[in-house]
Amino acid sequence: MKPRVLRGRPIPTPVRIREPIVTQRLVLRPYTAADLDDYAAMQGNDEVVRYMLWPLRTRKQSAKHLARRRRQTRLQHTGDFLGLAIELPGEPSLNPKSRSGRVIGDASLLLRSVGNRQVEIGWVLHPDFGGKGYATEASRAMLDIAIGRLGAHRVMAQLDARNTGSAAMAERLGMRREGLFREDLWFKGAWGDSLYYAILDEEWTASPLSSG
Amino acid sequence: MDSVDQPLRAVDVRGPMPTERLRLRPFERDDLTDLRAFDTSPEVARSLLRAERSAAESAGELERRLNATRIEHAGDRLDLAIELPADGSEPARVIGEVSLTLASSRDRRAELGCALYPDFRRLGYGMEAATRVLEFAFDEVGVHRVTARFDLRNVAPARLATRLGMRNEAGLVHDLWFDGRWVDVAIYGILDVEWAARKSVDGL
Numbered sequence: 101m102k103p104r105v106l107r108g109r110p111i112p113t114p115v116r117i118r119e120p121i122v123t124q125r126l127v128l129r130p131y132t133a134a135d136l137d138d139y140a141a142m143q144g145n146d147e148v149v150r151y152m153l154w155p156l157r158t159r160k161q162s163a164k165h166l167a168r169r170r171r172q173t174r175l176q177h178t179g180d181f182l183g184l185a186i187e188l189p190g191e192p193s194l195n196p197k198s199r200s201g202r203v204i205g206d207a208s209l210l211l212r213s214v215g216n217r218q219v220e221i222g223w224v225l226h227p228d229f230g231g232k233g234y235a236t237e238a239s240r241a242m243l244d245i246a247i248g249r250l251g252a253h254r255v256m257a258q259l260d261a262r263n264t265g266s267a268a269m270a271e272r273l274g275m276r277r278e279g280l281f282r283e284d285l286w287f288k289g290a291w292g293d294s295l296y297y298a299i300l301d302e303e304w305t306a307s308p309l310s311s312g
Numbered sequence: 313m314d315s316v317d318q319p320l321r322a323v324d325v326r327g328p329m330p331t332e333r334l335r336l337r338p339f340e341r342d343d344l345t346d347l348r349a350f351d352t353s354p355e356v357a358r359s360l361l362r363a364e365r366s367a368a369e370s371a372g373e374l375e376r377r378l379n380a381t382r383i384e385h386a387g388d389r390l391d392l393a394i395e396l397p398a399d400g401s402e403p404a405r406v407i408g409e410v411s412l413t414l415a416s417s418r419d420r421r422a423e424l425g426c427a428l429y430p431d432f433r434r435l436g437y438g439m440e441a442a443t444r445v446l447e448f449a450f451d452e453v454g455v456h457r458v459t460a461r462f463d464l465r466n467v468a469p470a471r472l473a474t475r476l477g478m479r480n481e482a483g484l485v486h487d488l489w490f491d492g493r494w495v496d497v498a499i500y501g502i503l504d505v506e507w508a509a510r511k512s513v514d515g516l
Contacts, residue, residue, distance in 0.1 A: 216489050279482020286419045
């Protein structure tokens with residue numbers, strides 16, 4: 101990616117996450133080096149990556165990716181990415197030396213366009229912790245950041261059309277299904293369809309799920 | 313269909329691609345006058361969701377297009393002038409432009425663009441030119457999928473995309489901020505197998 105100074109004008113209200121964001125049951129926070137065991141357990145899990153665009157990652161690849169994630173804490177210019185650990189306090193980390201709870205997922209925002217105030221949201225959850233609404237809870241906090249703090253006008257999500265769990269979650273969040281793209285991705289050895297969901301700022305602000 | 317068995321072919325457009333009534337050809341320096349008329353039309357700027365171009369911007373754009381004749385890597389863009397050949401005392405002139413952008417080589421996906429200069433609309437020229445570009449994309453470059461995107465309120469491109477056999481796949485609400493308003497964007501798409509089936513039915 102181009103250096104920051106060459107990436108056009110910044111968004112008027114940039115977001116930088118330094119402190120943990122506490123939700124009802126979770127903590128969203130920047131990653132630390134101590135998260136590697138938990139992170140590698142996610143990135144090396146078949147179910148986690150099945151519908152994701154990236155391959156299974158070894159521990160070494162996970163470490164490299166985690167190093168990048170640790171720097172992704174700021175949204176200011178087009179192309180900036182924010183990746184936060186979804187921590188479940190009280191659940192012991194796979195790293196016995198870690199002093200925080202286990203990282204059970206990853207929550208992200210990509211600033212797609214400053215000029216059009218467009219943000220893409222992403223979520224990943226370790227399957228051992230599925231079915232409890234954790235991804236929804238984390239994504240609500242991320243929508244609050246994108247719309248409430250960053251000033252996004254629209255937040256969209258792209259997902260594999262076979263990923264019915266994520267599609268249902270997008271709908272629970274009040275996102276609108278805007279499109280179905282036929283065979284637009286060559287994906288792990290086959291053509292895949294993708295779904296496109298989005299929500300506008302005024303829709304999110306009016307939703308009982310937002311922090312208002 | 314396997315992406316690995318069907319690699320994209322690098323294609324250089326050196327000469328004109330004739331259609332029944334038109335010639336699609338690389339831009340030439342002499343096209344600046346026709347291009348300027350197009351670039352300064354407020355109606356065109358609105359329908360293409362871009363600002364009117366200054367003289368310097370048009371010249372710069374033409375300069376870029378002179379070399380936009382090769383499709384090989386993601387991001388490569390082919391720009392062709394739609395030329396109406398000379399007829400009797402009427403000299404040949406450029407009546408529009410078409411483009412094909414390779415969005416992804418791994419996914420073999422391209423985007424189609426087509427714009428006709430205002431005096432030459434509603435004569436089927438857009439259909440004729442866009443058909444030739446789709447043929448080029450699927451048969452010569454070997455793409456798997458072609459998309460087109462435009463302002464959702466704009467009926468002419470929607471009609472053209474439908475006639476080309478493209479499917480309305482998405483309506484993106486407030487995707488762009490343009491000229492003081494939020495614009496909804498329509499995305500249409502067609503696959504290689506669909507294009508081939510359509511050609512065999514139509515006998516194109």
